[in-house]
Amino acid sequence: QETSGNVLTLVSEQTTTFVRNFNPFGQTSARYTTLDFMYEPLVVFNRLKGNEPNYRLAESYELADDLMSITFVLREGLKWSDGEDLNADDVVFTYDYIAKNPALDFISVSALLDSVEKVDDRTVTFHLKEANSLIANTIVGMPIVPEHVWADVADPVTFANENPVGSGPMTEITRFTPQVYEQCRNPHYWDAENLKVDCLRMPQLADNPQVLSALADGSLDWATSFIPDIDNTFVAKDPEHHKYWFTPSSLVSLQLSMITPDENNRKAFTDVNFRRALSMLIDRQTIVDIAGYGYPLVNDDPAALGELYASFANPEAKAQFGQYASFDLEAGMAALDEAGYVDADGDGFRDNPDGTPIVIDFMVPNGWTDWIDAVQIAMETLTEAGLNISMSTPEAAVWTSSLIAGEYSMTLNALASAADPYFPYIRSFNPNDFGKSRFTAPHWENAELSELLAQYTQTKDAAEAKTIMDQAQLIVAENLPIIPIYNSPSFYQYNTSRFTGWADAENPKYSPVVSNANPARLLQLLDLDPVAAE
Amino acid sequence: MKLLSQLLHNKKALVGLIILTIIVLVAIFAPLLTEYSPTRRVGRPHQAPSWDHWLGTTRLGHDVFSRLVHGARVSLAVGFGAGLMITVIGTVLGVIAGYKGGVVDEVINFFTNMVLVVPNLPLLLVLAAFIGQASPLVIAIILGLTSWAWGVRVTRSETLSIRQRDFVKSAEMLGEPAWRIMLFEIFPNLISIVGINFIGSVIFAVITEATLEFLGLGDPNTVSWGIMLYNAQNAAALSVGAWWDILAPCFALAFLGLGLALLNFAIDEIANPRLRTGGMLNRWTRMVRIGEGKL
Amino acid sequence: MAFLLRRLAFYLAAFLVAATINFFLPRLMPGDPIQIMFASAGSELSLENLNALKLTFGFIDAPLHEQYFAYLKSVFTGDLGRSIKFFPLPVTELLGRALIWTLGLMGIATVISFTLGSLLGVFAAWRRGRLVDSVISLGAIFSSSVPAVVVSLIMLFVFGYTLRWFPNGYAANPLIDPAWNWQYISSVIYHGTLPLLTLVFVLTGGFAVTMRNNMINLLGEDYIVMARAKGLSDNNVMLWYAARNALLPTVSSLAIAIGTILGGSLVTEVVFNYPGLGNTLYQAIIARDYPVIQGQLLIMTAAMLVSNFVVDLSYVLLDPRLKKA
């Protein structure tokens, strides 16, 4: 049966089979069109515009002056897709619910909240455990579910929510097979006026090559997939309509464990001169060009922020320490010589200044081919500079636990992009997270930085915040605890033959990536206009 | 020795041996055959075959020809290493089970049948996945430990029939100890079966190693045909039109497989004279045609 | 009958052992099995969430033997747990979906290549030493020596990418709803052609060689000569006397070959992205979806056992000597 109306065909997830699961709390199991499209966020923050809020279910929010609470006000006349009212009770219910069922709390927001209080039918106040100026960013990540449905769910973890009742633009599942499903317009959507797309169609595509062939023959409107040699394989097939735009996303950096079990390595790794030299020996551009097909963006910001957080950048950091974050083989080798890392025992490899050998195992998870390529390229120059380096590719799980424990020498690590540089810093350098998260893999701590970061969330004053952040950047840039290499791209391909209104490099209104980690995709959906039939 | 001279007289075996020799020589002299290192970037990504790069370059800019000739080493080493292990285990267990009979046989036979009904490749996949970063050595070892069952089965049934032969009986009557009977009376008569088993196991090991690596369960540090396939597949060599990247290891594998298979076929013919189709049949056809006689 | 009963008992034992291996495999490997099992799903989850998730998967802190018996019980009641990747889909259902495709693909490929290979082997043996024989033998050697990966990649390259005659993935056009209509069925056939061809190519040679060797060994038998002496037509002797008897050992080799076929179809499915068991296993391994991997191994073992049993049965049917024994 043909679905009537304007159908937008998109690929958000790659899978071998579709399972009917629209449980918005199941990050790994729910269909990727569940968040945002089915369960609308309170607010969507536009990262490309300095976190400008786009109010969705909430029409406003207000952070208390002491930063110890935040109050959201819902829009008027909101309805669930089954026609029931959507009000503050549902919000409170949702937060109580995830507090009761910790397995549901996929963004660990409960831990930050003291209580959630209904003020009136449209107003909810979140009381925090600690002052936090950035809490709104976290809270909006949790989908709000209807109390009248979820209160009766026996086991919300395994609940598949096959017939979802949602608040977003696309809530009705009109067709579901393991090979394709369609998700259509919410009859009670509050913003229906802006919604020109009637249905989303999600064909099952198992991997990048399949997405590519679907893209190339024009059957997909919107996709997020790695495509090799995209200008030839995709754009050239129909240059007028086949388009793409890659935005920088998570930071990939080279990391060293400051607490690595190997005593000799540890001596070198904890020496900032060694780290700086190492950083200068990484040929970032080649890695980007070859391992990444030229898609990623070189990150040569010693403060590890780069393009992504350009609006927060402290030019001073780059001016003072920039030379340590860009490739210069000669300088790097000279720096090593100067710091005393020379071949003491004549085995052809550089040793510590005290003569003990440095033998580095470069760890990268098995099967992560682009990283493996990147490591191999990085190793070329490192080896040429006289370092004794080999690569190992353990199981991802083993890799993760080694990183968490700090029991490794050298690795690549990725850190998701966020709305504010505070997040990458706190995730990477928070001593409280040592041994808990792989993002703290370097196990590098700096009291001054910790203090600055703590202050940062405590201030409401933008100017003060900027000063703090500038200082933090200087500290990071000086110590180079992580060696930035590149920001991976967010892949975004689209086809203009059926719909227009796409964000692109000329009009970077928000991030249009259709992956489930980008709430701004909702904005993109609402901006689409069908091309009038000829 | 007799086997060897017979091998040299068999056309199929000869072709097989030549193929194998070429590959072995290429593997041994790999560094002399190419100026390029197999693990360094020596060109732009995915350059088509040219005078500089006979078989083009990979996505990373490695020289395909260099990787191919160096990769032969791993394929051969794993093939022959695992093949040897499979054969040794299979033959030892098979001869013991077949000769000893009784409980020993029951036990060995049970496990053999057991291993035969557990699907091999999936099991290997799972094992490799659990072990993680399966280097060629690890692959060879798990291949050796999981694939001996077929060998036991054929050796055992052959041993059973040899055991019935009078020369084994007479050795028993002479009071030869059991191990001597197995080693010196039965085993020499199994040479061709063992040979077939060995070559068959080598083929199996080469194919399986390549398959495991192709599926991404190998160690990316190795230079081998399976890893080449894996890298090519990952670089979407087919969809970007870099056929040389994927076809080179394909043909290398097929070539090695063909050589080994020819050899195996020939051993089969030598072991079983009925299977032989020597020059006499050609001669016969010719003689019938010129009317020297008929059937 | 006693023969079949004994085989059945063996199969049961074999299944038990496979189930046991399955149980111990993750527990024998270095590292915490739970950590390994949830690694890819859980890398973004906090420890609290992980613990909560583990409970729902039944990782109780019981003594090993209790875990073992609980596991056996669930296996024999057909409960293989739930997939992590395709949560909360039960593993049985996930594999059930895939099983249909694999059975279809493998079944048809086996039937075609077995028939074709056996026929070729029969002809080659009958015309031994002539041109037909040389051509068939060499072809068979070649086809059985090329790895399935290589064949499928080359097929994909030639027919999928270069000539574009066939699609390069899927079991059917996803936009067509599964139904018993020509549109869907033709799409299934169209998508199945390349994997099928690959499998047939890989398998036929082996069967042909086996059959040829068996036939040649048989042709000297007195009853074959007697059949010719009786004045039966060549075709009659070849098919009814020689081939039928040569089939017996071939059938038993089929039982062993099924393992190889499973392996071959695994690779083929992966290369052609065919949604069968092999591909599911591969995806599960990549995603480290352990409930699926374990269920998969069990199902594949069960499939092997069933097909071995079918082979046993047909052996009994084909060979009257076994009926009474």
Added chain:
Amino acid sequence: MTTPVLSVRNLNIDYVGAETDFHAVKDVSFDIAPGEFFGLAGESGCGKSTIAFAVSRLHRPPALIRTGSEILVEGRNVLELSDDELRKFRWREVAMVFQSAMNSLNPVLTIEAQFYDVLRAHGPIGRAEARARATELLKLVDIAPERLDSYPHQCSGGMRQRIVIAICLALNPKLLIMDEPTTALDVVVQREILQRIDVLRKKLGFAVLFITHDLGLMVQVCDRIGIMLEGELVEVNEAQTIYRQPQHPYTRKLWASMPKLRGEQTRVEASS
């Protein structure tokens, strides 16, 4: 004089080798008269079976019947028959019992099917009719008709041998070739079978070409005997004549080396 059933003239058969040929049958000529029991004796490998196979043209490559050889069955040259004629000729004119009965019945077909096969191949016949004929034939060799539904492995060796003989008689052939039909059997069973053949021959009138290396047996059952040595037929004569007045030295040596059951025991130094 009547035409012989079988008349072999200048028969030369080679086994073609890769380089040289093995001349297995050298210029052999002999006749068998209708109803005659003709024996062919000689050491293992002297070419007896090769001759037997040639009569029905059962050879497969690399055997080669040299041009110039003639095998006449009732005057018709077998070597000139077309494929189709050959098929019709086999079994109708010449039937054959092979070296071992154990293996000359197809193990996977019932006895009935193996009767039906041959009857079908030589003319249209219904199942029921074929079964009736088979029953009749089995009676000739003293086997219960229920055996028709058995498989060969369910019958004893002697029984199988008799079944083969019954099948041989299905088309009333002129000549029955028996190539060492009893070597695998006990003397008692062997004796019984030969005696039965002898009786049937007298009743049905077919000739027998009997091949064995047991000379004593041969003299006892045959009318005439041919002695072969390395592919050559060295002596042909009446059985008793050959026994009592052997001409060829080889024949004489054969007799001398045969231990006797009765009478003088002589010791002969035979070479090995």
Added chain:
Amino acid sequence: MSDPILALDNVSKVFGRADKPVYAARSVSFALHRGRTLALVGESGSGKTTAARLIMREYTPDEGRLMFRGAPLGKADARALRDYRSSVQMVFQDPFASLNPTHTIRYHLERPLKLHQKGLNSAQRQTAIVDLLERVKLDPKLIMPKFPHELSGGQRQRISIARALAVNPQVIVADEPTSMLDVSVRQGILNLLNDMKAELKLALLYITHDIATARYVADDIMVMYAGQIVEWGAVDKVLDDPRHPYTRLLLSAVPDPDRRFDDVRFADELGRIEEIRKQAALPQPSITEVGENHFFRPIPA
């Protein structure tokens, strides 16, 4: 007569399952004496080979005992077994199968010497081998380096005999040693066995179904039928005056060029033997002595 070197005393051996036993040997008793040959004849499946295997201790008797040099043989431990084996040897039926195709003749003869005559050094072994080959009338130089397939059937059988002699045995069991050989070669082997027996004072058990050769080599003969020994005695006496119906049948079935087929009322004899076959499972009949050194078991009424 001297004391027997080896004797079977009421030995029985049963094969098969309890519900369908096959009596391969039933209360079999006989004795072997040095310097004498005992022939064992009988139809196929009558238990001749079983008797040989019992002697070779490949089977253990279900009932009865094996006496060696007057003493009963108990459960065999490895050493006792080796001891026994250096006294009792066997020559097999098929010379093609009883030599290992992968070893030279030299190896075949060297092994028994190494195993059973430990004292010899390699030069002594060499002489011993040459000696053995000469004894079986083969040219040592020519034969030693050859492989079995390069020899004729008769030569191979000679090697088998030489190998049996190599351990210096007192008893040789020959199970149809000539049935696979050509008639003209057969004689030579039989002569050889006869000579060895006389020269080395061997006790020889000669198993065959060919009564004529039995007469040629043996001093005494036993006729076996359905696992039982039904008639025995000196060769001439038994063959001249057969008493048991089976012995008679056997004798009449033996091809005899002096008598035409139709001379013998074979069918009648056959009918009678069928009757004995039916009674074969009945209890043991007593033994009747017909004359000096000639006994038989009459069929029960």
